[in-house]
Amino acid sequence: MAEVRRKSGKPLQVNPHKLSQPMGATLAFLGVDRCMPLMHGAQGCASFTKVMFTRHFCEPIALQTTAVNDVIAVLDGGDYSIVESIKNIRDKLIPELIGLYTTGLTETKGDDIRGVASKIDVPLVYVNTPDFKGGLESGWTLTTQALIDQLTAPGDRIDAQKLVLVPHVSMQPIEVEKLRELIEAFGFKVVAVPDLSSSLDNHLGEKQASLSSGGVTVAELEQLADAAFVITVGASVKPVGATLQAKNPAIQHRHFNHVSGLVGTDELVAWLLEVSGRDTLPAVVERWRKRLQDAMLDSHFSIGQTRFLLVAEPDHLAAMAASLREVGGKVTLAIATVDSPILTDIEADQVIVGDLEDAENMRDAYDMIIGNFHTEALAHRLEKKAVMRGFPNYEEIGGALKHDVLYEGGAYFLFEIANAAERMREAQVHREREQIKRQRIA
Amino acid sequence: MDFDQCLSDSVPTLYEGNLSLVSSKPNIKELLVESACEHNKDKKGSCNAPKPGATTGGCALDGAQIALFPFADAAHLVHGPMSCVGGAWETRLTPTSWSGRDLTQTGFATDINNNDVVFGGEKKLAAAINHIVANYAPEAVFVYSTCVPAMTGDDIDAVCKQMSEKHGTPCVPVHAPGFVGAKNLGSRIAGEAVLRHLIGTKEPEYTTPFDINLIGEHNNTGELWRYRHLLEELGIRVLSTFSGDGRISEIRTAHRAKLNVIVCAKSLVSMTRKMQEQYGIPWISCSFYGKTDTSASILAIAEALGDADLIERTRALIAREEARLEEQLMPYRAIFAGKKAVLNTGGNKAWSIASALQDLGIEVVATSVRKSTEADKAKAREYLGENAILMTEPASQQAKVIDDTGAHLLLAGGRSLYTAIKKRIAFTDVNQEKKKSYGGYDGLLVLAEDLKNSLQNPVFELVERKAPWQK
Numbered sequence: 001m002a003e004v005r006r007k008s009g010k011p012l013q014v015n016p017h018k019l020s021q022p023m024g025a026t027l028a029f030l031g032v033d034r035c036m037p038l039m040h041g042a043q044g045c046a047s048f049t050k051v052m053f054t055r056h057f058c059e060p061i062a063l064q065t066t067a068v069n070d071v072i073a074v075l076d077g078g079d080y081s082i083v084e085s086i087k088n089i090r091d092k093l094i095p096e097l098i099g100l101y102t103t104g105l106t107e108t109k110g111d112d113i114r115g116v117a118s119k120i121d122v123p124l125v126y127v128n129t130p131d132f133k134g135g136l137e138s139g140w141t142l143t144t145q146a147l148i149d150q151l152t153a154p155g156d157r158i159d160a161q162k163l164v165l166v167p168h169v170s171m172q173p174i175e176v177e178k179l180r181e182l183i184e185a186f187g188f189k190v191v192a193v194p195d196l197s198s199s200l201d202n203h204l205g206e207k208q209a210s211l212s213s214g215g216v217t218v219a220e221l222e223q224l225a226d227a228a229f230v231i232t233v234g235a236s237v238k239p240v241g242a243t244l245q246a247k248n249p250a251i252q253h254r255h256f257n258h259v260s261g262l263v264g265t266d267e268l269v270a271w272l273l274e275v276s277g278r279d280t281l282p283a284v285v286e287r288w289r290k291r292l293q294d295a296m297l298d299s300h301f302s303i304g305q306t307r308f309l310l311v312a313e314p315d316h317l318a319a320m321a322a323s324l325r326e327v328g329g330k331v332t333l334a335i336a337t338v339d340s341p342i343l344t345d346i347e348a349d350q351v352i353v354g355d356l357e358d359a360e361n362m363r364d365a366y367d368m369i370i371g372n373f374h375t376e377a378l379a380h381r382l383e384k385k386a387v388m389r390g391f392p393n394y395e396e397i398g399g400a401l402k403h404d405v406l407y408e409g410g411a412y413f414l415f416e417i418a419n420a421a422e423r424m425r426e427a428q429v430h431r432e433r434e435q436i437k438r439q440r441i442a
Numbered sequence: 443m444d445f446d447q448c449l450s451d452s453v454p455t456l457y458e459g460n461l462s463l464v465s466s467k468p469n470i471k472e473l474l475v476e477s478a479c480e481h482n483k484d485k486k487g488s489c490n491a492p493k494p495g496a497t498t499g500g501c502a503l504d505g506a507q508i509a510l511f512p513f514a515d516a517a518h519l520v521h522g523p524m525s526c527v528g529g530a531w532e533t534r535l536t537p538t539s540w541s542g543r544d545l546t547q548t549g550f551a552t553d554i555n556n557n558d559v560v561f562g563g564e565k566k567l568a569a570a571i572n573h574i575v576a577n578y579a580p581e582a583v584f585v586y587s588t589c590v591p592a593m594t595g596d597d598i599d600a601v602c603k604q605m606s607e608k609h610g611t612p613c614v615p616v617h618a619p620g621f622v623g624a625k626n627l628g629s630r631i632a633g634e635a636v637l638r639h640l641i642g643t644k645e646p647e648y649t650t651p652f653d654i655n656l657i658g659e660h661n662n663t664g665e666l667w668r669y670r671h672l673l674e675e676l677g678i679r680v681l682s683t684f685s686g687d688g689r690i691s692e693i694r695t696a697h698r699a700k701l702n703v704i705v706c707a708k709s710l711v712s713m714t715r716k717m718q719e720q721y722g723i724p725w726i727s728c729s730f731y732g733k734t735d736t737s738a739s740i741l742a743i744a745e746a747l748g749d750a751d752l753i754e755r756t757r758a759l760i761a762r763e764e765a766r767l768e769e770q771l772m773p774y775r776a777i778f779a780g781k782k783a784v785l786n787t788g789g790n791k792a793w794s795i796a797s798a799l800q801d802l803g804i805e806v807v808a809t810s811v812r813k814s815t816e817a818d819k820a821k822a823r824e825y826l827g828e829n830a831i832l833m834t835e836p837a838s839q840q841a842k843v844i845d846d847t848g849a850h851l852l853l854a855g856g857r858s859l860y861t862a863i864k865k866r867i868a869f870t871d872v873n874q875e876k877k878k879s880y881g882g883y884d885g886l887l888v889l890a891e892d893l894k895n896s897l898q899n900p901v902f903e904l905v906e907r908k909a910p911w912q913k
């Protein structure tokens with residue numbers, strides 16, 4: 001069990017990796033088909049968020065702002081700017097859903113978005129996501145809860161084949177798709193909420209979309225309550241299970257902290273076998289399990305001698321640490337963006353809520369870094385190696401198709417990390433040789 | 443050159459509200475009425491107020507940071523939550539020759555929480571400044587206000603004053619919370635803050651008759667370095683820059699310059715105008731995009747400095763550089779001969795990039811004048827000639843324009859990529875310049891290489907091909 005430090009104790013963040021609640025809400029709304037996320041605040045928050053996700057995904061991002069200015073900030077309780085925004089959006093296109101969410105400014109003002117929303121008769125879901133609380137994970141979860149809470153019709157009938165899948169925010173689009181396919185292979189119909197696997201998965205669309213294109217549909221959201229099961233993946237989305245159960249208490253909730261590595265995937269597959277009433281695995285699942293086993297053996301030597309720093313959202317840390325631990329990787333330090341109940345369960349020597357300045361100060365604790373693109377510069381300063389994971393990644397393209405989970409992704413993940421660790425050590429050997437040569441000459 | 447700052451579509455938004463919200467110094471109303479905003483002539487003050495639900499572009503904070511970030515020897519502390527900084531730090535190259543730690547690429551934020559909102563964030567801010575001064579020894583600390591602390595009324599001025607005295611390091615309050623307006627206004631506010639708190643606080647070791655300040659040159663992709671050496675070769679000294687590859691110690695001496703050169707940044711006209719009033723420094727406006735503009739700008743600087751010998755040497759240098767460039771461009775001439783381009787980009791890029799393309803021998807058959815000022819439109823017409831199409835609604839027009847003109851190349855922002863693919867013509871993302879510099883004489887070679895690669899890339903033909911089984 002990890003030693004956990006939940007508070008940074010510093011008056012500021014230096015080289016932060018934390019992201020805000022409205023950013024998490026944005027992503028969640030982008031996982032709803034033909035949705036227009038509408039951030040209620042001054043224009044900058046939406047702009048920064050849009051630029052960040054556009055660069056991260058290399059995709060156009062649908063996002064609007066209520067563009068609160070100083071006059072509105074003082075005089076308006078949200079009615080004017082929200083109503084005007086919706087009118088202006090609908091002048092150009094008709095979204096299936098408007099996702100309205102607050103920022104620090106409009107929360108400080110005390111706007112009653114629930115009240116405003118009740119007066120608006122277009123499809124709309126609202127959620128309070130001040131950015132002086134929580135972070136990316138909580139913004140995603142609160143929004144997912146709001147989608148279900150405000151859209152899903154209560155029911156008492158159950159479709160034994162239907163399953164609702166709730167992934168945590170750090171699961172990449174391809175990972176959600178692979179997880180869905182795995183569950184479908186056991187005969188279930190799966191609805192992912194939210195679903196980035198068909199909206200931000202780097203597909204060539206018909207034309208430049210101004211709304212999110214792909215994702216869970218509003219109709220599907222309305223009819224979630226007849227699902228036999230809801231599975232939540234990641235501690236941050238665990239509460240969503242209860243939100244759905246409130247619509248139909250007959251729904252069974254199964255929670256997984258992650259679906260990474262051999263043990264994590266086994267747990268999921270065992271459960272799927274049990275609830276599907278099958279006694280054999282689909283052949284392809286069986287095959288991938290064997291490949292992962294082989295990958296574990298092939299990678300254990302390299303990863304087993306490496307000390308890792310992980311920098312990520314709490315649920316993402318838990319998932320990556322589990323995979324690495326299975327092959328002897330020493331996660332000596334894990335730095336989380338925010339506090340979370342999962343921190344104590346992360347398989348690392350030390351887990352802290354902190355920033356990259358903390359990482360720099362503790363440089364002797366690790367050899368290799370896995371984290372967002374900011375860790376690239378960190379690695380460069382410290383003469384270490386970084387592998388890019390998490391938001392945002394401006395350095396690399398194709399992040400949406402990076403698959404690290406389940407048997408299959410687990411194998412890819414181990415290969416990539418082991419190869420990077422080997423290259424890092426080779427570079428060190430070269431450096432040392434050069435040094436010796438230079439000393440000889442001198 | 444920072445073209446973000448040049449876009450005339452980000453002319454300031456209305457700020458006529460409760461000034462007390464922005465606790466202090468710059469008189470924002472006054473900044474807004476500044477004549478640099480051409481729309482102001484007819485619509486008193488209220489040009490381009492952000493339209494709810496139909497607004498794009500960054501806030502004042504964004505603009506202020508873009509303007510000041512290139513000071514790599516100063517810390518940039520955002521007093522706000524992670525929305526204001528989380529995805530925004532370390533997003534620009536902004537190279538520097540500063541030998542100390544590059545603070546441009548170091549993110550600082552107070553990450554205000556619930557507690558700070560309820561009880562005020564001043565103590566936290568002061569402690570944050572202490573931390574920065576103790577651990578990073580910056581030449582100055584820029585403290586950026588943001589929406590929430592501006593609403594709750596944190597007295598950033600008082601904290602900065604106190605901390606400046608305590609540490610002997612200038613702590614400069616930058617009052618650019620996003621709700622006061624768009625990027626351009628933020629850029630002006632940044633200029634105002636530097637003028638008020640830094641410029642004139644130090645004397646240069648020596649002066650020369652040819653000392654200039656480069657205002658609005660952010661060196662975002664190293665474009666300053668494409669022409670600075672030419673100025674120096676002529677004996678023109680860049681006394682300070684605002685703020686590409688800038689130094690705090692230099693900007694503090696900026697009041698001793700003989701000339702302010704605004705590099706493609708209308709938003710900073712107010713700053714240079716005030717410097718003219720306060721210190722008697724004249725100013726000119728320049729662009730270093732393409733051969734024609736680069737030559738014209740270097741000559742304009744020499745002429746403004748008014749030394750006959752200097753002007754003569756400048757002409758010789760220009761002739762030499764143009765001849766050298768011409769030779770290096772030779773291999774491209776054949777590739778570009780007869781090629782037509784459609785340009786869809788904002789503000790003064792509409793003509794500055796057009797000019798660069800023409801330097802390369804490419805015919806610019808259409809350009810966008812959406813949201814351009816009258817002056818930009820006139821200039822575009824002048825550069826492109828009578829027959830060119832000035833598109834007012836480029837998003838819907840450009841496909842037809844490509845058909846009508848038989849253009850071979852579309853230069854636009856990423857959103858237009860699909861048009862190019864549909865029309866199966868080459869595409870170049872004009873925002874590439876955020877990664878590499880097209881400035882100065884040598885930048886033209888870089889642009890030429892990129893355009894050549896686009897024109898010769900089969901991807902635009904291939905990507906939308908029908909699969910063999912599709913009818």
Ligand code: SF4
Pocket residue numbers: 041042043044045046048104105501502503504522525526587588589590618619620621
């Ligand atoms: S609009 Fe306000 S809260 Fe949003 S990023 Fe700009 S300064 Fe920060």
